[in-house]
Amino acid sequence: MAIAMILCLPLASAQARTLETAFGEVTLNGEARRVVTLYEGALDTALAAGVTPVGAVTTRGGDGVARYLDDYLDDIAIVGVVREINIEAVLMQRPDLILATPLISSEQYALLSRIAPTVVPATDGFSPDAWKDEARLFAQALDREEEVEAAIADVEARAAELASALAEHEVDNDVVLVRWMPQGPMVMSTQIFASGLLDAAGLEVNDSGLVREGAGHSDPLSLENLSQVDRDWLFLATLNEEGREALDAARRSPAFDRLNVVQNERVIPVDGQLWSSASGPLAAQAILDQLEAALLP
Structure with missing residues (x-):
């Protein structure tokens, strides 16, 4: 018809x-x-x-x-x-x-x-x-x-509670969110959904000036430029198996290994479908769950 x-x-x-x-x-x-x-x-x-x-x-x-x-x-x-x-x-x-x-x-x-x-x-x-x-x-x-x-009120209350807990434990708060693709890592904007939740939880999200205004992420970085994502915490997202394979290859490179965030064991692998693509109350709670598990003792 x-x-x-x-x-x-x-x-x-x-x-x-x-x-x-x-x-x-x-x-x-x-x-x-x-x-x-x-x-x-x-x-x-x-x-x-x-x-x-x-x-x-x-x-x-x-x-x-x-x-x-x-x-x-x-x-x-x-x-x-x-x-x-x-x-x-x-x-x-x-x-x-x-x-x-x-x-x-x-x-x-x-x-x-x-x-x-x-x-x-x-x-x-x-x-x-x-x-x-x-x-x-x-x-x-x-x-x-x-x-x-x-549901929105629950997210806001949960983020505020987490911010207080992170401050109480004096958790370092300079973070970057990166999505690793087969063509290389892309720094995610401070204006996307997940970045907003990190900010609500008291963390300072940094894109190192690499993301153009109005864009969701930067252009892919070369391994030689990885120092630009060397923060207190690195949340590393992959969307699928191809991204994970590219990340595994990068982890074997000296450029990746020499990052302070790697040396300090503060690289947090996360699901890119959730952290760099999703939005909504359920996604927010899932991200806050993972954030709490990663940063609080």
Whole structure:
């Protein structure tokens, strides 16, 4: 059946609400029964709110959703990758609500909104706290504002508690987050989701001036320039097996071995799907869990 002939499925009857989105006002009624998420932060928020979507896109560097969500999902239909949505696959899930990425094009939005009401956050560039505004918008769409507001408050309280604990133990606080790719290491921006959590936990995130304004990460560094990421703590993220193999090779190089952070055994391996790609309340708690385990005695 052609998309042009598809009528948007009605939501369960309840009080109407109007959402301000990147593509204008979207009016919804009640609670959606079949939700498709086209954004990692939307999937995370839905699960945190107690809603299990019927479809999602893959995480970066993987062929399914992010590993940190394994405990929250048994199975879910894959309807595309982060930058390439399969419109027909979305249609097959018969959604009555679509939660989309801020990066969606107007052409994609036009197609999706003919299938079901489509909610797109009006996020402008990178901001470490943008995930909260996005989560609140998705919560409105899901009619689960109370649950999501509580989840955000829990994250904020947990980060503040961790900041106090790190200060009490006088933990060195100069940190850098690096994603290691086959072409080399990339310093992650101080404005991304994970960096915002590190900052909320009382740590000073440093990109060594290598990340251009508005970019999510630096250009790949050569091994000879690794001294630029020599901080008190190095959080080292890999997305997939290729990244891990490249990192293993780098670890055998003298340039890597001579870093003070390596000599002091303060390199913390982390999951790049979580630390450099995810967002949302569940991702935040998972990062804070790993941060606490790594830095506190």
